[in-house]
Amino acid sequence: MGKSTGFMEYERQSIPERDPATRTKDWEDYTLPMSDEEAQKQGARCMDCGVPTCHSGMEVKGMTTGCPVYHLIPEWNDLVYRGQWKEALKKEHEMNNFPEFTGFACPAPCEGACVLGxxxxxxxxxxxxxxxxxxxxxxxxxxPEPPEKRTGRSVAVVGSGPAGLAAAAQLNKAGHWVTVFERSDRVGGLLTYGIPEMKLPYEIVERRVNILKEEGIRFQTNTEVGRDYPVSRLNEEYDSVILCGGATTPRNLEVDGRGLKGIHYAMDFLYANTKSLLDSNHEDKNYISAKDKNVIVIGGGDTGTDCISTSVRHECKTLTQFDIYDKKGSERDNEVNPWPQYPIIHTVGYGQKEAEAKFGDDPRAYAVMTKKFVGDENNRIKEVHTIDVALSFDDEGNKVRTEIPGTEKVWPADLVLLAIGFSGPEQDLIEKLGIETTVRTNVAAQYGKYTTNVEGVFAAGDMRRGQSLIVWAINEGREVARECDRFMMGSTQLP
Known part of the structure; x- marks a missing residue:
């Protein structure tokens, strides 16, 4: 635990942020470092709560609560409070290969399960x-901590997102030769191209990848397995294969006018922006620009927020974000959302803060359903037509949205970004390998086992479980490494 009276003496303080009105003029990290002294105070707030729930990841009513990698949170909070930083780092790395990834980009379900909360x-x-x-x-x-000896076994990891990197790191520790295949030109998957630079700077990903390289992991970029690298070579050249390709098929919005120019998936927008930024500081113009445009972001989640922040930096003309849900309350409803569930409350993300600083108001419109897109004579988007909806539930607990007459509205639009999630993994490689899938098109592999119907082929992360959190991807990457090691060696010492 931290200080016995710390939670009574010190107020909560999160990582400080740069001023929203000024940080949008660059692509640097939007946060500021927390001082050692302040971090120690925050560690001191950790209670002697008897049975801590922050570190035990689980799903309650479809939502994650606690930490899926079983981070030793009370232990490293106490060590930080006592100024024992190096020991805290060791504890942090015991359960999480990449605390910097979760420290920058995890929504922190651990905090939702904190007893103090x-x-x-x-x-x-x-x-x-x-x-x-x-x-x-x-x-x-x-x-770098390369293994002392090698087993002679080799593993191919397809996909270099958090699941793939975690699997590779663990298997390399066990002494296996690991090759990670990535179809993009940079390692990191959606860590690199799916999360904007100001939220997770690429240098944070790159410095860890460089360590993994020095530890002996081989990365093969610009290589799409199944297209650039035949699947037949996997069995010929590797003792086992782990699929960590993610759930990258975007969910579509099938309404009239969807085919108009100027309507894009959010990930296409974010990917191109980051690649152009890293390649040329946007000088190559190979990105979808929001400059001087009326921008509509459809989707109320984190990806939508990332689109908002990116559009503000492009200097868009106007900006609106549609959220299908009603605006949430400022406090948890303990009857329907009791602790330790993740608190369903109204929050203002970094992107909304930036939009408000630029335009004077929160950009979100709540309980809004898109009815159709309307284009101009050049087949480009010019309007989005919506109607307000009321949410209710039928006798079986299914959501029912009822349109409210008289609430129709027309929004000017030059750029529409669809940020409504992902429907599952891409199927081409799965089909070529003869891998069975679930009804949701995810790879069929049991949690905790990760084996597919093809011997020696494993699957983990979003490709197996569907769109999820970075911390779940790291959890599954570590666990699939354990099962892969057991398959090749007959036993395993990996956690």
């Missing part, structure tokens, strides 16, 4: 986590 603001767990790993890199404590 029952009646006080929870411990700022993610802020302490990030402070530990950043201090570790600054002090030179994070160094």
């Amino acid at each position: 029952i009646n006080e603001p929870p411990v700022a767990i993610r802020s302490v986590e990030r402070s530990i790993i950043e201090k570790g890199f600054a002090e030179g404590w994070v160094v």
